[in-house]
Structure formats: structure tokens, C-alpha cells
Amino acid sequence: xxxxxxxxxxEMGHEDHGHHEQGFVSKYIFSTDHKIIAKQFLISGIxxxxxxxxxxxxxxLQLGFPDMDMSWLSPLLGKWINIDPGTGVGKLDTGFYLxxxxxxxxxxxxxxxxxxxxGTFSNFLIPLQIGARDMASxxxxxxxxxxxxLSSVIMFISFFISTGPASGSWVIYPPLSALPQAMEGSGxxxxxxLVAMALxxxxxxxxxxxxxxxxxxxxxxxxxxxxxxLTIWAFFxxxxxxxxxxxxxxxxxxxxxxxxxFGTSFYLSEIYIGGEALPNMGGSPILFQHLFWFLGHPxxxxxxxxxxxxxxxxxxxxxxxxxxxxxxxxxxxxxxAILSFVVWAHHMFVTGMNPFAGSIFMILTLIIAxxxxxxxxxxxxxxxxxNIIFTPAMLFSIGLVSFFxxxxxxxxxxxxxALDIQLHDTYFVVxxxxxxxxxxxxxxxxxGVYHWFPKMFGRMMDRxxxxxxxxxxxxxxxxxxxxxxxxxxxxxxRRYYSFTNFxxxxxxxxxxxxxxxxAIATFIAQLIFVFNFFYSIFRGKKATQNPWKSNTxxxxxxxxxxxxxxxxxxxxxxxxxxxxxxxxxxxxxxxQTVPYAETPESNLPHEQxxxxxESNNDNAIKVD
Amino acid sequence: xxxDIKLKEVPKKQLAIQPKKFILWLFMVSIVxxxxxxxxxxxxxxxxxxxxxxxxxxxxWVSTCIILLSSGTAIWALKSSKSGNLTTTRTGLILTxxxxxxxxxxxxxxxxxxxxxxxxxxxxxxxxxxxxxxxVHAFHLLSGLLYLLIMLIRAYKVRSAExxxxxxxxxxxxxxxxxxxxxxxxxxLIIYH
Numbered sequence: 001x002x003x004x005x006x007x008x009x010x011e012m013g014h015e016d017h018g019h020h021e022q023g024f025v026s027k028y029i030f031s032t033d034h035k036i037i038a039k040q041f042l043i044s045g046i047x048x049x050x051x052x053x054x055x056x057x058x059x060x061l062q063l064g065f066p067d068m069d070m071s072w073l074s075p076l077l078g079k080w081i082n083i084d085p086g087t088g089v090g091k092l093d094t095g096f097y098l099x100x101x102x103x104x105x106x107x108x109x110x111x112x113x114x115x116x117x118x119g120t121f122s123n124f125l126i127p128l129q130i131g132a133r134d135m136a137s138x139x140x141x142x143x144x145x146x147x148x149x150l151s152s153v154i155m156f157i158s159f160f161i162s163t164g165p166a167s168g169s170w171v172i173y174p175p176l177s178a179l180p181q182a183m184e185g186s187g188x189x190x191x192x193x194l195v196a197m198a199l200x201x202x203x204x205x206x207x208x209x210x211x212x213x214x215x216x217x218x219x220x221x222x223x224x225x226x227x228x229x230l231t232i233w234a235f236f237x238x239x240x241x242x243x244x245x246x247x248x249x250x251x252x253x254x255x256x257x258x259x260x261x262f263g264t265s266f267y268l269s270e271i272y273i274g275g276e277a278l279p280n281m282g283g284s285p286i287l288f289q290h291l292f293w294f295l296g297h298p299x300x301x302x303x304x305x306x307x308x309x310x311x312x313x314x315x316x317x318x319x320x321x322x323x324x325x326x327x328x329x330x331x332x333x334x335x336x337a338i339l340s341f342v343v344w345a346h347h348m349f350v351t352g353m354n355p356f357a358g359s360i361f362m363i364l365t366l367i368i369a370x371x372x373x374x375x376x377x378x379x380x381x382x383x384x385x386x387n388i389i390f391t392p393a394m395l396f397s398i399g400l401v402s403f404f405x406x407x408x409x410x411x412x413x414x415x416x417x418a419l420d421i422q423l424h425d426t427y428f429v430v431x432x433x434x435x436x437x438x439x440x441x442x443x444x445x446x447x448g449v450y451h452w453f454p455k456m457f458g459r460m461m462d463r464x465x466x467x468x469x470x471x472x473x474x475x476x477x478x479x480x481x482x483x484x485x486x487x488x489x490x491x492x493x494r495r496y497y498s499f500t501n502f503x504x505x506x507x508x509x510x511x512x513x514x515x516x517x518x519a520i521a522t523f524i525a526q527l528i529f530v531f532n533f534f535y536s537i538f539r540g541k542k543a544t545q546n547p548w549k550s551n552t553x554x555x556x557x558x559x560x561x562x563x564x565x566x567x568x569x570x571x572x573x574x575x576x577x578x579x580x581x582x583x584x585x586x587x588x589x590x591x592q593t594v595p596y597a598e599t600p601e602s603n604l605p606h607e608q609x610x611x612x613x614e615s616n617n618d619n620a621i622k623v624d
Numbered sequence: 625x626x627x628d629i630k631l632k633e634v635p636k637k638q639l640a641i642q643p644k645k646f647i648l649w650l651f652m653v654s655i656v657x658x659x660x661x662x663x664x665x666x667x668x669x670x671x672x673x674x675x676x677x678x679x680x681x682x683x684x685w686v687s688t689c690i691i692l693l694s695s696g697t698a699i700w701a702l703k704s705s706k707s708g709n710l711t712t713t714r715t716g717l718i719l720t721x722x723x724x725x726x727x728x729x730x731x732x733x734x735x736x737x738x739x740x741x742x743x744x745x746x747x748x749x750x751x752x753x754x755x756x757x758x759x760v761h762a763f764h765l766l767s768g769l770l771y772l773l774i775m776l777i778r779a780y781k782v783r784s785a786e787x788x789x790x791x792x793x794x795x796x797x798x799x800x801x802x803x804x805x806x807x808x809x810x811x812x813l814i815i816y817h
Contacts, residue, residue, distance in 0.1 A: 136643035208649040217643045247657035251665070258756065263746040266669070268752075282674045282748045287665055471812060490631070 013568060023231035030146075032138030032562050037145050038124035039456060042449070044152060045116020046530065049442075049584070051156075053523045059100045062092045064516025066498040068111035072169035080164070095184045097497045098167035102185065103159070106193070107169030108438065109201055113303040115148050117445045118204075118242075122235040123305055123453065129229050131220025131571060133564045136213035139208050142309040147203035151196045158192040166193035169495060171292060174285050178259045179403045181273050182502035191260070194253055201246045201253075208246075211239035220553070227592065229552050229577045230323060231328050236308020237337045238302050241389070244341070245298040252291035259283070286351055293344035301340045301439050305333060307444020308404075311397040313577075314451050315379055317550045318394035319386025320588050324577035332371030339368050349420040358417040365415035369408070376405050387588070391548065392466025396447035399474045400440045406478075407436025410485065425495075428488025431481045439477045446473075446529065453533075454547050456558040459540030465532040469525060476522030483511050551577045551591045574614065575607075632736055650793050652801050655764060657806060661733050662760065670816065676748035678759075680817055681737040687730035688810050689717065694723030695803040698796040705785040705792050713785050713792070717776045724769045729760055754817070757809055763801070768802045771795040 031037060058077075061068060071090030074081040080096040083089070096532075123141065127134055135141045135474045158165040166187025172193070180187040213238045219228075228236075255266040259280075267288045268280035318324040318395040323329060345353060345361040388394070410432040413419050423429060453461045487508045490501065499505040499512070546555040553573070557565050571593040577591040585602035595601050596611035603611060669675075701716025735755065738744075743751040775795050778788050 009676055084625070117774070137647060140647070205651075205654050208646055212650055213643050213646045217641055227633075243654055244657055247654045248661040251658050251661035254760070255662075255756070258752070264749070264752045265747070266665075266749050282676075282750075284672050286672075287669050291661055291665055292666055304807075413811050 013484070015200040019094075030142060032129050032134070032139070032142045034123045034135050034141060035456070035565075037141050039117030039128055040145050041115060041123060041148070042151065042456075045112050045120060045445075048116060048152065049109040050106050050526070052104050052112060053526060055100045055104040055107070057520055057523050058092070059097055060516040060519045060537070062097060062498065064513040064519075076259065093495075094497050096164055098169070098183070098495065099164045099185050099189070101495055102167045103165050104167050106155070106166070106197075109170060109303065110197070111152060113301070113438070113441045113445070114204065114242075115200070117146065117303065117306050117448075118211075118235065119207060121231070121310060121448050121452075122207070122239065122446075124456065125231055125554065126214050126235055127218070127350055128213055128455070128557065128561070128565060129232050129552050130215060130218065131553050131573065132214060132218040133566075133567075133570070135210045136218060137210055138221055139213060140210050144203045144210065145204035146268045147199050147206065148491070151199035151203060151230050154158045154192050154199065155196040158189050158196070160190070163187045163571055165189040170291075171296065172256070173292075174256060174259065174288050174384045178267055179235060179273070179278075180260070184299065194257055194545050196261075197214070197249065198253060198562065201250045204246050207406055208239040208242040211235055212243065215239075220239060220573055221568045227573055227576045228329075229309075229334075230312035230326070230329055231306075231309040233333060234305045235335050238305045241250065241305070241340060242299045242302050243335050247297040249295035252288060252295070255291075257287065263526070286348070288474075289348050289351060290344070293347045294341070294417055294617075296347065297344040298340040300433075301336055303437055303441045304444075305511050307334070307400060307441045307448075308333070310448040310451070311379065311400050313552070314397040314447050314577060315382050315401075316449075316578050317548050317582065318389045318391055318397075319383050320389070320580045321376065321386040322580055324381040324384075325374070326576065326578060328374055332374040335371035336368060339364060339371070343368065346415055348418075349417045355417070357464075362415055366412060371411055372404070372593070372598050374394050376401065376408070389452065392461070392463060392470055393447045393451035393548075395467070395470040395474075396443045396450060399470065400443040400601045402474075403435045403440040403443060403477070407432055407434075407440060407481075411436060415586030422491075423488065425493055426488040427484040427494060427564055430486035430494055431488055434481050434484075437475075439481070443473075449533070451548065451584050452554075453536065453540075455554055455557075455561075456539070457537050458543050459536050460543050461540060461546065462532050466530055469528045469532065472525035472528070473522060476518055476525060479518035480515055480522060486601055508551065549587075549589050551579060551589050553592055556593055574610075630754050642790075645794060645797075647800060648757045651718075651738055652798070655805070657660065659757075659809070662753070662757060663809075663816075665756075665814060666812075667755070671751055674748075676742050676743075676750040678741065678750065678817070679743070680813055681734045683730060683734045684810060684813075687734065688806065690723055690730060691727045691803050691806050694720050694727065694755060695800050697723060698799045702789075702792055702796045705789045708785050710779065710782070712784045713788075714776065717779055721772050721776060724765065724799075728762055728769075730767065731762055733759065734758070750817075755812065757813070761806055761809060764805070765802050768795075768799050769800060785813060 025304045027033075028036060031040075058073070059537065061070065065302055070081050070087065070090045071083050073092075074083065074090055077092075077096070080093045080095055081090040084091070091306060119243045121221055123135070124130070155165075161493055163184045165185060165187045166172065166177070167183055168190065172190070172263060176182050177186055178372070180190075207220055215228075215232060255264075258264045259268055265280035265283035267285050268278065268283040269285075271278045271280065284346055288400050312323055312329060318441070343365045345357065345367045349358050349361075383398070414429060450461055487505075490505070492505060492508070499509075504540065543559055546558055548555075553571060556571050573592045574595045575590065575592055576590050579585070579602075581588045582590060582602045585599060590602070592598060597605045600608070600611070694797055697719040699718060701713050703715055704710075704712035735758070738751070738754070743754070745752055745755045775788060775792055778791070779785075782788055782815050
């Protein structure tokens with residue numbers, strides 16, 4: 001009876017989808033199944049991460065070895081290597097250097113850590129962990145991926161045009177980005193960048209709307225908000241942040257497009273080029289910065305929150321302990337989400353803003369340290385005295401906590417309006433956000449891949465290669481970014497092509513070469529992961545149904561879940577997802593689907609009462 | 625057996641919002657953010673000075689009245705579909721569509737009045753902002769008109785009005801949202817222009 005009931009309430013007819021074979025195109029390409037879409041996002045994200053990483057290696061070569069002969073790169077970069085006809089020495093084109101920096105930032109922030117991270121794990125885990133057959137709208141979900149794909153194609157094409165890709169840095173401040181005369185990359189490259197980003201925003205909104213609607217409306221019976229895994233909470237809040245902030249970037253980009261192509265003056269005023277005045281009058285470039293950072297700052301948390309959610313889940317599972325401070329974790333994520341909207345101007349302390357406004361933004365910025373510290377302490381206290389199992393996923397999660405702390409502490413310096421005068425746009429900033437947002441989010445993503453790979457592909461990734469990958473990446477990342485703090489305090493500005501003309505900086509030349517070597521080594525270490533990933537899809541060890549002995553719902557599906565996820569009824573949920581090592585229990589984990597009535601030996605007094613309610617159940621559950 | 629199951633279905637449906645309806649609401653939230661960005665950009669830019677002062681064309685009153693009227697006919701169409709009257713549903717939809725088009729024509733008329741008053745799209749941002757706010761709103765209105773048009777075509781294909789009631793509800797909700805958005809923009813412009 002109850003089986004029939006569940007089937008009917010959750011989308012009639014979904015049942016038979018798993019049984020008939022779909023064609024190749026509708027199954028793997030234009031699929032509406034959330035698991036396939038997640039894999040599409042993941043593989044696209046990996047491809048983009050490799051491209052973005054490769055770009056950073058090229059500009060690190062220039063920064064670390066400014067006298068190097070780069071003519072050996074000309075088969076790859078063609079005319080972007082200027083070969084001196086006399087000596088035959090090749091130099092990286094200065095304009096292309098800026099394009100490399102710009103595209104590295106754009107690709108990593110948006111294509112890898114937004115689409116690749118949220119797109120993969122929100123899509124994959126939301127229906128599986130809340131107990132739904134699929135997303136609220138599978139069609140919109142498919143559109144979301146294909147808008148992203150189109151955006152990727154356009155962004156990729158911009159590498160192959162004669163004026164090169166956008167090069168006004170990923171923040172595309174006008175007037176540099178608004179005037180095609182300003183630099184080569186501000187021509188067609190910038191236009192393609194804007195088109196690609198507009199499509200990307202559409203993709204993110206389609207995805208985000210779907211995530212929110214699914215989490216709110218499609219949870220299985222018993223899955224109340226206080227029984228949701230922290231991963232889902234993180235994806236949910238991330239989607240809300242995206243929904244509120246990406247439209248603002250769209251508006252900013254729209255005005256920029258009008259300035260570039262239709263002659264309006266939203267961001268342009270009183271500019272002379274070659275002694276001639278441009279007609280644009282009355283615009284304000286600062287307006288763009290306000291609009292951009294209203295997205296730009298929440299974007300930091302769009303990148304980071306999913307990783308924090310993934311880490312919560314993995315650390316709890318592999319410490320075999322309940323997450324410490326479940327509600328505090330939710331509260332601090334909410335706090336971060338709300339605060340992320342009121343701190344944007346800390347990116348603009350040196351734009352000549354009112355010092356009073358600066359001090360307000362400074363205080364609000366520093367308040368973010370509170371929820372962040374709560375999260376860090378909760379991770380550490382979850383690990384404390386746990387029966388820790390060091391799977392690769394667990395190592396990457398612990399690595400995330402390390403980066404989150406060491407990168408977060410420098411945020412307290414940067415958030416100070418007075419200190420920012422010295423540190424603004426130096427390598428100190430680069431070091432800060434690469435640790436706290438870049439590497440931390442990246443480690444969360446890798447942890448997620450190692451942890452949920454068995455659910456995605458039904459096979460295990462190789463453990464030993466995972467350990468090698470972790471240690472090389474972890475040490476490598478610290479070797480890259482720790483020295484950057486020193487050269488940043490010394491005054492190295494970001495985005496400079498070379499520092500050989502400054503005598504002050506010559507003492508740091510060796511340190512810069514060292515950073516570059518570490519960057520190259522770390523990039524090569526990622527190839528171990530790529531090999532492990534693709535090899536394991538086909539040749540990995542077969543996975544068991546619940547390889548990590550985890551509590552959440554996704555491990556109750558078959559090893560290779562079909563369309564609709566559960567072959568029979570969707571399981572009901574009776575308890576929160578963190579019942580690990582509960583005193584008195586038979587096993588050290590109790591899945592969410594086990595009713596309290598079946599575990600009298602480990603129930604707490606109030607849970608024993610709930611067990612009573614379960615037995616005369618049907619009505620009791622429906623009322624709540 | 626079957627009736628028994630259906631009875632059990634009822635209480636659960638009341639708890640969760642229909643996902644499609646919810647998706648529409650979230651979509652409207654993202655549109656609100658687009659306009660929140662544009663109007664706050666308007667305020668920030670205005671505060672910096674060098675702002676061209678001009679009178680809003682009085683024709684904006686006409687377009688505002690038209691779009692309010694169109695929301696009225698949309699309500700009528702939805703009510704008719706609920707009471708099962710397919711003919712008045714169709715009439716209501718046609719009226720709403722025509723009034724929507726009339727609104728767009730009036731907005732275009734306002735633009736030509738602006739040009740006559742030497743307020744151009746290209747020039748001081750004070751004027752450009754007005755064109756952008758009206759233009760982006762008109763763009764969204766086109767999507768609303770398209771949705772209503774699809775509903776009208778469906779209204780001629782179905783036998784009873786109940787069959788389109790759900791989507792008619794969604795499309796008229798979206799239409800009222802666009803009306804409300806315009807009223808917000810108009811009030812905003814009256815206060816800040």
C-alpha cells in the first residue's frame with residue numbers, strides 16, 4: 001500500500017523510463033538525466049581546468065624566467081611568440097601575456113569552479129541525496145548544460161582570432177575593456193568574452209533555479225530541512241547566491257556592451273586617445289566596479305560553499321563521527337551567504353571611495369571571519385578523536401581545511417582599508433585568493449570526485465595514485481602561494497609582464513623562479529589525476545554499493561543507478577545523515593533510511609518517542 | 625483501490641508548491657535582480673553629478689494605464705477559465721495580447737517624443753538609462769506576450785477551459801509581474817529622474 005502511494009506522488013510514469021533503452025543521443029548527449037548532465041559538467045570542467053592550468057604554466061615561465069628563449073613554444077603559440085630576427089630569441093608577446101592572465105582567471109573562476117563544481121555536484125547529488133527521481137525540470141537542466149557548452153565553445157574560439165582573446169583581466173574594468181582601441185584584446189576578443197559570459201549566466205541561472213526548486217519541492221518523505229546533508233544545504237545556498245548575483249553581472253555586461261557597440265557613455269567619460277577626445281561624456285567607470293563586484297564577491301562564495309559542503313560530508317563520514325555543530329554549520333553558511341552581498345566594496349578601497357563607507361565595508365568584511373571560523377573549528381572538532389580513515393577524498397578535504405585557514409587569515413589583513421593601500425593589487429592578494437578560494441575550492445572538487453566516483457561510474461579510483469596526487473598537489477600549492485605573500489608585501493604588482501626593470505625586485509628573482517618551478521610540478525601532478533580518472537572509468541576496481549559506509553541516500557541506490565535512481569519506491573527518511581559511531585549501535589553507521597523503531601539499542605530518549613510515532617506511522621508523517 | 629490512493633495523494637500536494645510554478649517565481653526573482661542592478665546603478669551614477677535633467681514624457685501615463693488595463697483583462701481571462709467559460713477566456717486573452725501590443729507601441733511613441741525633445745540614447749547617461757530601462761522591460765514583455773500567445777493558441781485547441789487553467793495561471797502571473805515591474809519603474813523614474 002505505502003509503495004503504491006509513494007510511486008504515485010512522485011511523477012507517475014517515471015518508473016518505466018529505466019527499462020526501455022534510450023538511443024545514444026538522448027542517453028549521453030542531449031540527456032535530461034541529472035547524472036549524465038553532472039558527468040558532462042565534470043568532464044567539461046576537467047578539460048577547462050587543464051586549459052586554464054596550462055595557461056598559468058606559460059605565464060609562470062615568463063615570470064620566473066624572464067630571460068628565457070621561448071621560441072620552442074612557437075609551434076603551440078604561433079605569432080604570440082615574437083622571435084627576434086637577429087638573435088633568433090623568442091619572447092612571449094606582451095599583449096598575449098595579459099590575455100593569458102585574463103583567460104586563466106575567467107576559465108578557473110567561472111568555467112571550472114562555478115560550472116565544473118556546482119554543475120557537477122549539485123546536479124549529481126541533489127536528487128540522489130534528497131531522494132528524488134530527477135531535477136524539477138530535466139529539460140531546463142539539459143538547456144543549462146548546452147548553454148554552458150555553447151559559452152565554452154565561444155570562449156575557446158576567442159583563442160584563435162588574430163587579435164587574441166580578452167586581455168583586460170577577468171574583472172574587465174572599463175575603459176580598458178570598453179574601448180577597442182585600448183589594447184588588442186579589447187576588440188573582437190572582448191566581444192566574444194561578453195557573449196560567452198552572457199550565455200554562461202543564462203546557463204547558471206537555469207541550473208540554479210532548478211537546484212532551488214528541486215531542494216524545496218522534491219524531498220522524499222521525512223527529509224525535512226534539518227535532516228538534509230550539509231552538501232545539499234551548501235548547494236542550495238550557493239544556488240540562491242547565484243540567482244541573486246548573476247543577473248547583476250548580466251546588467252553590468254549589458255551596459256558594457258551598449259558602451260562598446262552602440263556609443264553610449266555609461267562607463268566612459270572624457271577620454272583622449274592620441275590627443276583626440278572621444279565623444280563619450282558623463283559616464284562612470286566606478287559604476288561598473290560596483291555592479292561587477294556585487295556579483296564578483298558573492299561569486300567567491302559560489303565557488304567556495306559547494307566545496308565546504310562536500311568537505312563537511314566527507315570529513316564526517318571518514319572520521320566516523322557526527323559532524324560537529326550541524327546547525328552551527330547551516331547557520332554559518334547562511335551568515336556567509338547573507339554577508340557576501342554587503343561586502344563588495346572591499347575590492348574598491350583604493351578607488352577614492354568615501355573613507356566612512358570604506359570603514360563600514362571593512363567592518364562587514366571582517367565579520368565574515370566569524371562564520372568562517374565557526375566552520376573551521378567545526379571541521380577540526382569533527383576530526384578530533386575520530387576513527388579517521390585516510391581515503392584520498394578525506395586527505396583532500398583536510399587539505400581544504402588547511403587552505404581555508406591559511407588563506408582565510410590573510411583575508412583579515414586585506415579586509416582592512418588602511419592595509420589595503422599597500423597590499424592592493426599585489427601578489428599578496430594573488431596568494432590570498434588562490435589559497436582560500438582557488439585551491440580550497442579546487443580541493444573540495446577533487447575530494448568530491450574521489451568520494452563520489454564509485455556512485456558516478458560504478459568503479460573505484462586508484463587509491464595509491466590518489467595519495468601521490470594529493471601530496472604532490474598539497475605541497476606544491478603551498479610552495480607556489482606561500483612565497484607570493486612575501487613578494488606581495490615587498491610590493492610586486494599583479495599582472496606585470498616582467499620585473500627585470502625594477503632594481504628593488506631583483507632580490508626576489510630567484511624566489512619567482514622557484515614559484516614557477518613549483519607551479520610546473522603541481523600542474524604535472526594533476527595529470528596523475530587525469531590518468532587515474534579516465535583509466536578508472538573503464539578499468540577501475542568494481543565498486544560495492546556503499547564503499548565508504550556512508551549514511552546518505554545516494555548509497556541506497558543500485559551501484560549503477562538507472563534513470564529514476566531507485567528501481568522501486570523512493571526510500572523514506574527517518575533520521576539525520578550523521579549517525580556515525582552512535583553509542584550502542586551494532587555498526588558504526590546508521591543510514592538515514594533506518595527507522596528509529598529498528599534501533600532501540602542506540603536510541604536517545606527523544607528518539608525512542610519518535611520510534612513510537614513511526615509504528616502507527618502513515619498519518620503522523622504526513623501531518624509534519 | 626484507485627480512489628483510495630488518490631485520496632492519500634491530496635494532503636501531500638498541498639504541502640509542496642508545484643515545481644513549475646516555483647520555477648516561474650525564481651525566474652521572476654532573477655528579473656527583479658536585473659532591474660535592481662539597473663536602477664541602483666541609476667542612483668549611483670546620478671549621485672556623481674553631471675546629470676542631464678529633463679521632463680518625463682507625459683505619454684508614459686498612457687502606457688501605464690494600458691498595461692494596468694491589460695492586467696485586468698488577464699484576470700478576467702483566468703477567472704473565465706476557472707468558471708469553465710472557454711469563449712470569454714479566449715476573448716480575455718485576445719484583449720490582453722492587444723493591450724500588451726498597444727503598450728509596446730506607446731513605449732515606442734514615448735521614445736520618439738524623447739528624440740524630439742533631444743534626449744538621445746547616445747549621450748548623457750541620464751537619457752541612456754531611460755532607454756535601457758524601458759528597452760529591457762519591453763524585451764521581457766515580449767517574452768510575456770509570447771507566453772500569452774501560446775496560451776491563446778492552446779485555448780483554441782482544447783475542448784474545456786480547465787485544461788489550460790494551470791498554464792494560464794502561470795502566464796497571467798508572469799504578466800502581472802511585468803505590469804508590477806513597469807509600475808515600479810515608472811514610480812522610480814518619477815521620483816529619481
